Amino acid sequence: MFDCILIANRGEIACRVIRTCRRLGIRTVAVYSTADADAQHVRLADEAYPIGGPRPAESYLRGDAIIEVARKAGAQAIHPGYGFLSENTDFARACADAGIVFIGPRPESIDAMGSKAAAKALMETHAVPLVxxxxxxxxxxxxxxxxxxxxxxxxxxxxxxxxxxxxxxxxxxxxxxxxxxxxxxxxxxxxxxxxxxxxxxYVEHPRHIEFQVFGDTQGNVIHLNERECSAQRRYQKVLEETPSPFLDAQRRARMGAAAVAAAQAVNYVGAGTVEFIVAQNGEFFFMEMNTRLQVEHPVTEETLGLDLVEWQLRIASGEPLPLAQEDIRAHGHAIEVRLYAEDPEQNFLPGSGTLRRLVLPRANAHVRLDGGVVEGDTVTIFYDPMIAKLIVHDVDRPSALRRLREALAASSIVGPKSNIAFLERLVRHPAVVEGRIDTGYLDRHLEEFLAGDTQTDPETLFAAATAALLTEEATVQANDRYPGSPWATMDAWRIGHQGKRIVALMEGHVRHEVEVHGYAGHYTLVHAGQRCVISGARLSDTALSARFDDEARRVPLLVSHGRIGVHDEAGQRWTFEQAPAFAYVSSEAASARHVTAPMPGRVVLLKTNVGDTVEEGQELMVMEAMKMELALKAPRAGTIESIHAAQGDFVDADSILIRLRDAD
CATH class of the missing domain: 3.30.1490.20 (ATP-grasp fold, A domain)
Structure with missing residues (x-):
């Protein structure tokens, strides 16, 4: 076994590898860009070295700089994680040339599977089913x-x-x-x-089922069962689970044998994933092989009780596979979702910024968290905006789904917008609960998973207002130097008439004003002609307990930095921002006159010219930001007055890219 390894990656996977190394007594070396100087993987590693600027091409893709650090630090091996250099044959060969072990497959195996075209040609000669x-x-x-x-x-x-x-x-x-x-x-x-x-x-309504495979240097190859990843949006996995609710024992055996054959075809060593498209009638076809560890590997670990990173280290050091195929025994059901800084209501626009508040469920026998950031860290524009992976495990699928719903309800992110509410709707949706989702379902029915124009029910709004009142009162009392002073009492008392307060809550662009009478957990609330009497209200870190018109309720609820997140009885998450009670609120201009960059990025395509007449919603420009393309559309009909960015330009967030004027 190695004494010291370097991790050529960042974020969650770097932290994940460090944890296993620490358990095994292996010294770890991290590398970091200028954007990651204070990152968690830098703090967790035994030592860390800078390798360049914030963009991947300036740092994490610089194989020469990484190998130089490995030499300097005395690392015997390099773990590439996933992404960046994990499937780069030149880097794998450079490691070998430097006398450093690449913790992954042989370069020729990466070459064989690195091209989808070459991989399919190879699979064709080994009787692996192809589309x-x-x-x-x-x-x-x-x-x-x-x-x-x-x-x-x-x-x-x-x-x-x-x-x-x-x-x-x-x-x-x-x-x-x-x-x-x-x-x-x-x-x-x-x-x-x-x-x-x-x-x-194109196979209509296919399922995406992949098999974890492992090979050693002695020529042994086995599979570690499947993971179903059919819940996808734009081909990006959203929910991963094992076992697949679609497979029976016979199908699992046939697909597992095909996965092993695919790995044997390239003399595979280390961890890999063979991915299949599965038709509704059960036919399956080879799609591709990922020659690295996958993001969703924790669900396999949870059901098998294994540490796949440890397996990688042992195999890379020359040891044989720890288990034979007949020794693989799965227990229970595991599901993984990824918490991202993104805005599902704005076409999943990636976000960035400081995590002012990060509340995640406590890890236990049923809940696992793999993350690379903590509260106070920054989600940067330069890398994937994943905040954490949330993995649950229980005796069966219904139990695991219940665990996942509870864990998501206990999660909250303040700072950049997140996909938590979207994930909560996802894991309650009948297509997911009943295990009948296919790879295109989310894209075909996306509106079913978004909040849209759903109206907030009065009880949810009154619960949020009550939480705001209790928080405000507690803050005033805590900050007042004279707690016995009548001025520390927030009961809105007035001479000659009953006091009244206004609680203003913003729900997106909608402003709710709640009229309040009362104090200290006993209130009369009025909103839009509806009235509710709140009695005995008490606020904890995770819930509000109160009597609503004499009916007792416990409402799951989180308050942080002026934001109130409420779960209603159906599990729907509602988010409110406290606003000034008395403020002029202007309506959004009906005639927007410019198109701005939603985030920093590069212009990859211009689809209009100065003087063109465009319609509302017409695509004008395509940007690339945070590893995805963004289509920028006309906010209204008009004529292009001016264009302020050319193809290939890097632009800042909120910079004006195109100006419009009324059509002649």
Whole structure:
């Protein structure tokens, strides 16, 4: 076993590897960019070294700088995590040339599976089922159009390199093919530096089921069962679980054997994942192999009681696989979701900023948290905006779903917007609960998972107002130097008439004003003609208990930094921001006159010119930010007056990109 390893990554996975190394007594070396000088992986490692600027190309993708640090620190091996250099054959070879062990597969295995096209050709010779399509080297658009017609529609265009949904497009007819191809190639070039694509027949309503495989240097290969990742949005996994609710023992055995055959075809060593598309009738087809550890590996660990990072370390040091195939025994059901800094109501726009408040459930036998940030840290614009992975485990799937709902209800993020409320709706949705979701379900029915224009019920609003009152009263009393003073009492008492206060709560752009009479947990609340008498209200860290018109209720609720998060009886999360009671509130201008950058990023495509007449909602520009493309659309009909950014320009958040004037 190694004495010292370097982790060529950051964030959650770097912290994850460090934890295992510490348990095994292995010294850890971290590397960091200028944006990550105060990051958790830097603080957790035994030592850490700077390697460059904030952008990945300036730091985490600099293999030469990372190897130099490994030499300096005396690291015997490098763990690449996932992403960045984890599937980079040049880096794997450079490690070997430097006499440093790359904790991953052999470079030739990465090469074989790094190209979707080459991987499919190889799988074809090893009797692994493939989806009909084209994966040839001729990438002339005319040839691709011809092969598309031959494959048949609908079909999928996929970037031959990389993964994560980048460079993937569904094409329904021949007329849409050319534009979809150009878009997929442009995204593939930006993400992977390679425009090559493959074409596949699109399997309608497929499931995504992957198998964890492991190989050792003695030639042994086994699988560690499956993970179902069918809950996806734009090909990005949203919820992962094991076992799959779709597979029976016979299907699992057939798919597991195919996964092992795929790994054996490339003499695989280390951790990998063989991914399959599964049709509704149970037919399955090889999709790709990820030659690294996957983000969702914790669900496999929870059901098998294994540490897959430890397996990686032992195999990389030359040890055989710790278990044989017949020794693999699964127990219970595990589910993982990822908490992201993003705004689901704004097309999942990634966010950034300081985590002013981060409340997560306490880890226990049923709840696991893998994260790379803590309260007070910053989610930067340069990397993936994941805050933490939340993993639950219980005896069966219904029990695990209940654990997940409870854990999400106990979570709160103040700072950048998050996807917690979206995940809560997801895990309660019938398609998820009944295990009948497919890879396109979320995109087809996204409105069912978003808050939209749902009206807040009065009891939820009154609960939020009560929490605001109790918090305000407690703050005034705590800060008053003379607690016996009548001025420390917030009962709004007036000579000659009953006192009244106003609690103003913002729900998005909607302002609610609640009229309040009373004090110290006993209030009469009035809003929009509805009245509620609150009695005996008490506020804890996680809930409000009170009598609402003499009916006792316990309302799950979190208060932090002027934000109040409330769960109603159906498990719906509502978020309110306290606002000044007396303030002029202007309505949003009906005639917006410019398009601004929603976040820092790079302009990749201009789709309009000065003088063009555009319609409301028309796509004007495409930006790339935080590993995704953002389409910027016209806020109203009008004429393009001026354009303030060119293709390839980097722009700051909120900078004006396009100005509009009324159409002539």
């Amino acid at each position: 009909p399509g084209y994966h040839g080297a001729d990438q002339d658009p005319a040839r691709l159009a011809l092969e598309a017609e031959r494959t048949g529609f609908p079909l999928m265009i996929k970037a031959a390199s990389g993964g994560g949904g980048k460079g993937m497009r569904i094409v329904r007819d021949a007329a849409s093919f050319a534009e979809a191809l150009a878009s997929a190639q442009r995204e593939a070039a930006n993400a992977f530096g390679n425009t090559r694509v493959i074409l596949e027949r």
